Amino acid sequence: MIFDTMATMGHEEVVFCHNKDAGLKAIIAIHNTVLGPALGGLRMWPYKSEQEALNDALRLSRGMTFKNAVAGLNIGGGKAVIIGDPAKDKSEALFRAFGRFVNSLNGRYITAEDVGIDVNDMEHVFRETEFVTGVHQVHGGSGDPSPFTAYGTMQGLMAALNAQFGNEDVGKYRYAVQGAGHVGMEFIKLLREQGAKVYVTDINKELVQRAVEEFGCTAVGLDEIYDTDAEVYSPCALGGTVNDATLPRLKCKIICGAANNQLANDAIGDILEKRGILYAPDYAVNAGGVMNVSLEIDGYNRERAMRMMRTIYHNVGRIFQIAKRDSIPTYKAADRLAEERIATIGKIKLPHMGNNGPRFLGRMRGH
Ligand code: NAD
Numbered sequence: 001m002i003f004d005t006m007a008t009m010g011h012e013e014v015v016f017c018h019n020k021d022a023g024l025k026a027i028i029a030i031h032n033t034v035l036g037p038a039l040g041g042l043r044m045w046p047y048k049s050e051q052e053a054l055n056d057a058l059r060l061s062r063g064m065t066f067k068n069a070v071a072g073l074n075i076g077g078g079k080a081v082i083i084g085d086p087a088k089d090k091s092e093a094l095f096r097a098f099g100r101f102v103n104s105l106n107g108r109y110i111t112a113e114d115v116g117i118d119v120n121d122m123e124h125v126f127r128e129t130e131f132v133t134g135v136h137q138v139h140g141g142s143g144d145p146s147p148f149t150a151y152g153t154m155q156g157l158m159a160a161l162n163a164q165f166g167n168e169d170v171g172k173y174r175y176a177v178q179g180a181g182h183v184g185m186e187f188i189k190l191l192r193e194q195g196a197k198v199y200v201t202d203i204n205k206e207l208v209q210r211a212v213e214e215f216g217c218t219a220v221g222l223d224e225i226y227d228t229d230a231e232v233y234s235p236c237a238l239g240g241t242v243n244d245a246t247l248p249r250l251k252c253k254i255i256c257g258a259a260n261n262q263l264a265n266d267a268i269g270d271i272l273e274k275r276g277i278l279y280a281p282d283y284a285v286n287a288g289g290v291m292n293v294s295l296e297i298d299g300y301n302r303e304r305a306m307r308m309m310r311t312i313y314h315n316v317g318r319i320f321q322i323a324k325r326d327s328i329p330t331y332k333a334a335d336r337l338a339e340e341r342i343a344t345i346g347k348i349k350l351p352h353m354g355n356n357g358p359r360f361l362g363r364m365r366g367h
Contacts, residue, residue: 022097029061038078040064041114069338086116099128133293140363145289150186152288171195174230179237269331281334
């Protein structure tokens with residue numbers, strides 16, 4: 001069964017990691033290493049079943065292959081999950097045991113933070129392996145990716161404005177921003193710096209207040225955001241907010257934000273195209289986070305990071321070109337761009353070999 005699934009989804013390797021003493025049950029899924037070592041976050045979640053954990057690892061690792069490929073990185077796709085409750089089941093032993101498994105893969109998989117994991121957990125992993133990104137800045141890590149993700153989202157937005165309106169005058173348009181968290185607030189700040197009109201909502205009232213008082217945004221209700229008269233709807237909170245219920249209400253001409261998995265399903269992407277709403281594919285727009293950590297591999301540098309973020313403009317623009325070229329919706333064009341890049345590079349490069357693994361420069365372990 002599992003081999004059938006791997007064949008269908010295109011996975012190279014799935015590793016089941018078990019350590020009784022540490023209470024570790026983890027799955028590392030390596031989807032594709034044609035472009036380079038598989039990079040993707042570690043998620044800790046109280047999965048109801050092992051099957052659910054496996055499905056999540058398989059689905060998310062495949063998503064990382066596409067994201068990393070479209071981002072232009074020499075990096076493949078992978079993901080790891082730990083079965084457990086982040087509120088109760090964390091321990092040094094757990095993360096060190098996990099780190100040893102990552103190390104045993106000799107660089108074929110590089111881990112990072114994801115849901116349920118914080119920088120302190122990564123410190124433990126880092127004690128056992130260097131194949132980890134998103135470590136603390138004191139160790140030469142890249143720190144909080146959110147400002148980079150926001151800046152990258154801005155690049156995606158400019159590409160979308162250009163494709164939809166023929167100009168990149170950010171300040172000329174109105175924005176409905178859903179979520180003023182780490183990325184959302186930075187994004188709002190950048191929009192306001194350009195003089196744009198910004199409507200904002202968040203379940204956290206304090207954040208809304210800050211956006212209003214500090215940046216001069218206009219607050220709207222949680223549900224009202226879908227009816228807001230703005231050219232751009234920018235999901236920066238949750239996934240699945242573009243769905244059958246919200247789509248008829250949206251007045252925007254562009255959807256561009258940092259949230260993951262914005263479209264509830266593919267059919268929504270097809271309808272968006274028919275309605276003439278330009279969807280800037282989420283994983284291309286929000287690649288700033290993974291771009292930022294990927295730079296840790298050969299020595300993190302903030303300037304290189306900013307430069308890399310600007311490539312999002314071209315990546316998103318290229319997706320719009322492919323959509324036009326092949327008469328397909330943009331969400332499909334993003335996948336096509338990834339597939340084309342992997343196929344082209346795959347012809348000239350062999351799958352990544354563990355013993356030629358990535359070398360992390362400029363980082364120090366210990367305190
Ligand atoms: P965050 O938790 O800091 O911010 C999310 C915000 O959304 C919070 O303020 C929360 O209160 C708000 N929110 C939750 N539900 C809401 C709702 N129903 N309506 C309105 N607001 C709601 O997270 P973040 O790091 O800013 O990430 C935002 C999104 O971007 C997430 O989907 C995340 O997966 C994605 N993303 C983040 C990064 C990054 O660098 N942080 C990178 C790639 C993708």
